[in-house]
Amino acid sequence: MEERKNINRGYRKLIVWQDSIAYYALTCDVLQGTPFELKKVSGQQIACVDSIHRNIAEGYCRRSIKEYLQFLNFALGSAGESVSGWHALQAANQISTAQFEKVDGAVYKLENGLIRLVQSLQVKRETNEWSDTLLLRESNAAYKATNAL
Helix, strand or coil: CCCCCCHHHHHHHCHHHHHHHHHHHHHHHHHCCCCHHHHHHHHHHHHHHHHHHHHHHHHHHHCCHHHHHHHHHHHHHHHHHHHHHHHHHHHCCCCCHHHHHHHHHHHHHHHHHHHHHHHHHHHHHHCCCCCHHHHHHHHHHHHHHHHCC
16 A cells, blocks of 8 residues: 655654554553443543544644644643543443553653653744744654653
8 A cells, every 4th residue: 555645644753643543542442342331431532532643633734833732732631531531440440450551551651742742842932943844853852852751
């Protein structure tokens, strides 16, 4: 299959976007086979996790730092919503401790990466060091810095 590339699809190279896709796949795996009475709760959990990668992509495609930051903050909000959902599912014994630890570890890494990326981009915006042509390079550099902490 041919990989289609253009400047608007550059978000696919962002590590934070790749991690958010992996988190979505993990969420779907953990919630697969959910009993019928929990389908609505599981659907909401999947939806909020799904919105993380969508907001990263939409913000990137807007091509302005103001809108990019706005959508990264939406992604952070969805990540927070998902964490709350996992805590509720664990408290109600609807997922195992092992499942909780796995998803919590994934979203923790993702949240920290998003926080670091937002902070880095805010500094660049405030110091006028931002160029919309540097979107991919700037985003990955800030996200990788999270792992160095």
